[in-house]
Amino acid sequence: MKILTRTEIEQLLSIPKILEAIEEGFIAYSKHEVVIPPVGSLHFDSPPGDCHIKYGYAKNGKYYVVKVASGFYDNPKQGLASNNGLMLLFDKQTGAPISALLDEGYLTVLRTAAAGYVAANCLAPKNISCVGIVGTGAQAHYQLKFLSFATKCRNVIIWGRDIEKAKQLAQHADFSGWTFEIAQNIEQLTAKCNLIVTTTPSSHPLLFADQIKPGTHITAVGADDSGKQEIDAQVFAKADKVIVDSRSQCSLFGDVSYALKKNVIQPEKLVELGEVLSNPSLGRTSETEITICDLTGVAIQDLQIAKTIYEASVSKVK
Amino acid sequence: MKILTRTEIEQLLSIPKILEAIEEGFIAYSKHEVVIPPVGSLHFDSPPGDCHIKYGYAKNGKYYVVKVASGFYDNPKQGLASNNGLMLLFDKQTGAPISALLDEGYLTVLRTAAAGYVAANCLAPKNISCVGIVGTGAQAHYQLKFLSFATKCRNVIIWGRDIEKAKQLAQHADFSGWTFEIAQNIEQLTAKCNLIVTTTPSSHPLLFADQIKPGTHITAVGADDSGKQEIDAQVFAKADKVIVDSRSQCSLFGDVSYALKKNVIQPEKLVELGEVLSNPSLGRTSETEITICDLTGVAIQDLQIAKTIYEASVSKVK
Numbered sequence: 001m002k003i004l005t006r007t008e009i010e011q012l013l014s015i016p017k018i019l020e021a022i023e024e025g026f027i028a029y030s031k032h033e034v035v036i037p038p039v040g041s042l043h044f045d046s047p048p049g050d051c052h053i054k055y056g057y058a059k060n061g062k063y064y065v066v067k068v069a070s071g072f073y074d075n076p077k078q079g080l081a082s083n084n085g086l087m088l089l090f091d092k093q094t095g096a097p098i099s100a101l102l103d104e105g106y107l108t109v110l111r112t113a114a115a116g117y118v119a120a121n122c123l124a125p126k127n128i129s130c131v132g133i134v135g136t137g138a139q140a141h142y143q144l145k146f147l148s149f150a151t152k153c154r155n156v157i158i159w160g161r162d163i164e165k166a167k168q169l170a171q172h173a174d175f176s177g178w179t180f181e182i183a184q185n186i187e188q189l190t191a192k193c194n195l196i197v198t199t200t201p202s203s204h205p206l207l208f209a210d211q212i213k214p215g216t217h218i219t220a221v222g223a224d225d226s227g228k229q230e231i232d233a234q235v236f237a238k239a240d241k242v243i244v245d246s247r248s249q250c251s252l253f254g255d256v257s258y259a260l261k262k263n264v265i266q267p268e269k270l271v272e273l274g275e276v277l278s279n280p281s282l283g284r285t286s287e288t289e290i291t292i293c294d295l296t297g298v299a300i301q302d303l304q305i306a307k308t309i310y311e312a313s314v315s316k317v318k
Numbered sequence: 319m320k321i322l323t324r325t326e327i328e329q330l331l332s333i334p335k336i337l338e339a340i341e342e343g344f345i346a347y348s349k350h351e352v353v354i355p356p357v358g359s360l361h362f363d364s365p366p367g368d369c370h371i372k373y374g375y376a377k378n379g380k381y382y383v384v385k386v387a388s389g390f391y392d393n394p395k396q397g398l399a400s401n402n403g404l405m406l407l408f409d410k411q412t413g414a415p416i417s418a419l420l421d422e423g424y425l426t427v428l429r430t431a432a433a434g435y436v437a438a439n440c441l442a443p444k445n446i447s448c449v450g451i452v453g454t455g456a457q458a459h460y461q462l463k464f465l466s467f468a469t470k471c472r473n474v475i476i477w478g479r480d481i482e483k484a485k486q487l488a489q490h491a492d493f494s495g496w497t498f499e500i501a502q503n504i505e506q507l508t509a510k511c512n513l514i515v516t517t518t519p520s521s522h523p524l525l526f527a528d529q530i531k532p533g534t535h536i537t538a539v540g541a542d543d544s545g546k547q548e549i550d551a552q553v554f555a556k557a558d559k560v561i562v563d564s565r566s567q568c569s570l571f572g573d574v575s576y577a578l579k580k581n582v583i584q585p586e587k588l589v590e591l592g593e594v595l596s597n598p599s600l601g602r603t604s605e606t607e608i609t610i611c612d613l614t615g616v617a618i619q620d621l622q623i624a625k626t627i628y629e630a631s632v633s634k635v636k
Binding site: 044070102 | 353358359360362365369373382393398401402404406407412414504
């Protein structure tokens with residue numbers, strides 16, 4: 001069994017390969033070429049935290065994946081990252097463990113950011129005036145970094161609860177030469193940005209329908225469990241196209257689930273990201289449409305990124 | 319993160335400590351002091367296999383566990399064990415991975431055998447004339463080995479499809495000085511044994527009501543997933559006491575689930591093993607009763623054994 005540490009994983013990864021693998025994964029998912037059971041989860045009260053177990057396989061693939069990811073939101077008080085976790089890759093022919101990717105949650109951050117790239121690449125308007133990032137954590141950082149593969153726009157507005165963290169993000173070496181503005185409130189961001197990504201673990205809506213201009217694309221990645229919500233249900237009613245990573249999963253939790261439960265939109269309005277990739281006419285068809293993509297995180301992403309890293313480690317040895 | 323290999327785990331383990339930890343785990347489980355979500359599972363067609371993900375925590379404990387166990391039943395054709403897997407222990411305060419126990423499925427075998435010990439210890443008649451083992455694999459081996467802590471009886475009858483494997487088991491050094499008989503059919507076993515353990519991945523019943531004498535205890539450990547069954551539903555009707563490791567889990571799958579679905583017994587007949595440990599009057603109350611214990615495998619066992627091994631590894635370092 002190959003043990004890969006976070007440092008080894010960082011040395012092995014190729015962003016273009018990850019983006020390609022995630023795109024392929026969404027297409028396979030929506031073609032029902034994968035087996036992905038519902039997410040397992042554990043919740044903790046004291047201190048507050050959660051753990052998600054995502055697992056599955058591609059029917060014609062060599063591996064199955066089990067990913068364990070945690071979020072303990074008091075960790076930063078102790079100087080620890082909120083998120084942690086690891087991915088396990090198994091041989092689909094024998095059940096033998098092949099690799100443990102001890103990524104400390106890093107690959108979950110990357111595969112989520114890669115999904116944000118995929119969503120922006122196929123759904124955002126052609127001309128991005130300004131990118132809006134809601135949140136200031138690792139996910140905000142990597143969404144921005146990966147979005148640079150989808151748009152040439154380097155103007156960013158950040159909104160977050162912690163101004164210091166927003167400043168740190170804006171000053172990071174990954175974004176040297178970019179233009180950053182730190183918004184005092186969310187309206188400053190929504191007024192200027194036509195590509196918005198929300199990346200917080202918020203339990204109440206941060207974006208509301210009256211704030212969203214025509215021609216905006218929103219990708220929401222924070223609400224990956226019941227009880228989390230970033231986008232008010234009415235935003236989905238206002239949107240011309242509502243895209244989800246997984247129809248079944250987004251009906252259970254995530255931002256879309258609130259809109260469905262309140263009957264603000266009907267299930268027929270949902271289109272999967274993999275369906276848009278296979279048939280772009282299901283996505284944005286004009287520069288003035290409002291599109292929104294709700295990403296709850298699907299095990300096919302974990303499988304694809306774990307496979308990409310593991311196979312890179314094997315070919316490196318050869 | 320502490321990586322423990324199978325060899326290291328073998329050196330660390332203490333059977334008495336494991337038996338004690340498993341007993342404590344069942345008591346805590348039945349007192350609702352643990353959080354154990356439903357088992358996650360993956361099924362594979364070609365080659366046939368399954369993977370179970372069991373996870374959970376004790377509310378007042380330090381850890382949470384995620385255990386991944388596989389069964390690929392064509393593996394022996396390639397000279398590989400059918401079962402494989404590993405256990406992961408996480409810090410319940412931060413979500414940080416603490417230890418990966420790369421046990422190759424060995425700890426799952428042991429914690430199941432330990433549950434067999436617990437069941438026999440509190441449910442079997444006082445005087446065991448002969449132990450009957452159905453099946454000849456690793457689980458048969460460890461059930462016998464662990465039963466030696468519950469009874470002084472060293473007379474065993476084995477029944478299995480593969481006579482050669484039955485002979486190998488009987489000749490194993492762990493059982494030197496024991497008396498073994500290899501049954502030609504199941505009736506030879508049921509006629510003489512009053513403590514019977516079934517350990518096969520059978521998909522159809524092997525034991526039937528007319529074979530079971532008064533004063534017999536049966537522990538069934540093989541049916542750990544839907545589609546598996548070792549004990550005919552009518553055996554549960556004939557039994558005076560029906561014990562389960564988990565009422566909720568045994569209602570979903572395992573031998574008892576068939577008896578419930580056929581209305582052969584009512585849910586009220588089920589008593590949890592942890593309840594019997596806390597209140598022995600819920601178990602066997604005479605030497606002539608028929609008792610049966612259906613063990614589907616609960617994550618609390620995985621948590622308890624992983625914790626025992628990990629803490630042994632830490633105290634060894636000190």
